[in-house]
Amino acid sequence: MQDSMRHDEKDRESELEQLRFAGGSRGGRSRLSESRYHTPIPGHAEQSQSMANNEQYEARSKASESERQLEAERRKTLKYEEKIRRRKARGSVLSALLTPKTIPIVLVGLAILITLGVLFLPGALQGDVSNEYLSSHQLERAIGVDRLSSARYVYNGIAEVRDEGGNVTQRIYYSGTVRAGVDMSDIEFEIDNERMTVMPLIPEITVSEPSIDESSFDYMPSNPSLELNEIIQLCKADATSEINRQGEIYETAESNLRMTIEGLTLPLIENTNYELIWPGELDGMGPSTSESNVDESGGAGQ
């Protein structure tokens, strides 16, 4: 390529010389043509001079254009030569670098670079690993502890027997216990990955039939005309109706259950930057555009 560029330069130089020669001669014609064909005609001198000037002008324009082209070619050649020179210089650098002594060092350095890159770049680019998503399954496994699902409560009460007029004719003191709780496998979790919230959905608290201690009965007035099984039925019915009417045992059971769920899921939720919220706390948070992740009731448990 270098040779062809040099040929181009020579061609242009010879062309330029020709143009210069042509621009300097009279009328721009060769002397031979002048001597053979030119016959001065009286009265045509000015016309001939004008033509000669025009030709001279054209020749000079062409010469300038050729000079510009030649200059551009020269610059291009110089640039190319500089590139070749640098390439040769780099080659000499690499030759100096890759000596038998330095090759092992360079290879070891490259190996270390590659190892570090493979080991640590993906982790560095990954970002905060603690921002992983939770799944309902993880949470359901964490709370699958049956023995925390319910609690026993003491219920001592007074059952009343009324006559047809509604007057109390007999009171019976009794002592009993009742269990309240839920099946932990029925608890579901609603996870909002946009808001980073977890909301446990607690099923209805169930209260077992009260267990009455027959040895605890006391009567006012004493010695009622009632059979023992009638007394037990009265007491159970009284306990059940009072529990359902008052509702406090449900509130206490739910409070215990919430604390249980919070305690069992604390490490998981803390580690993933989620927030545990309860139904009712969502008011004012606005609609979420993400789909909630509510699993079907599944076999949770440890």
Add this chain to the structure above:
Amino acid sequence: MNARGHVRLSLISLLAIMFIFASMAGCSPSTESPDEKPEFSNAGYICELSTLEVYYHNVARAEHEAVGPFNHGYKRMWFEYSGVVEIGIDFSKVSISEPDASNVVTVALPQAEILDVDVAEDSITEPAIETGFLTDFTTEEKTDALSSAQESMRQSADQDETLKHQARERARTMLESYITNVGNLVGETYSVVWVDV
């Protein structure tokens, strides 16, 4: 720049890049290594959450035997009331060791105790009264009966070993679950050994 200069520059660049990579390794997200000690910093909060709220519905009873003819002096009074007793573990008495070489965590756990008693005043019913001849309950006696309701409920809960055992088991289960989950997060499987305090 001559060839030697280029060699020097190349080696310096290589070292700089290695240094940058090594720095990025140090800045990579900290996935906890197995050598990192776990923190049970939330154990106190877990104990708090394990506190059992026990709903009580009780009957206060006051009774006086007859001292004269026609049952004079005889009187009985019953009334119902309800409240909540908190039973739990005092965390200041709990100690949790670091995992040993076998990944065993030793937890010293005290017995459950009554932490609080709260009687709901609006739950107290009209007393049912039975009296003998020319006998009645005085206002002071009624007041005494009402004021002793709270103490009665505390004593009742304190004597309920089943309930206290239930509360302690609750604390044990939640602490064990917490310790196990913390271990899982650092890639270890912890087992818990319990010591009574």
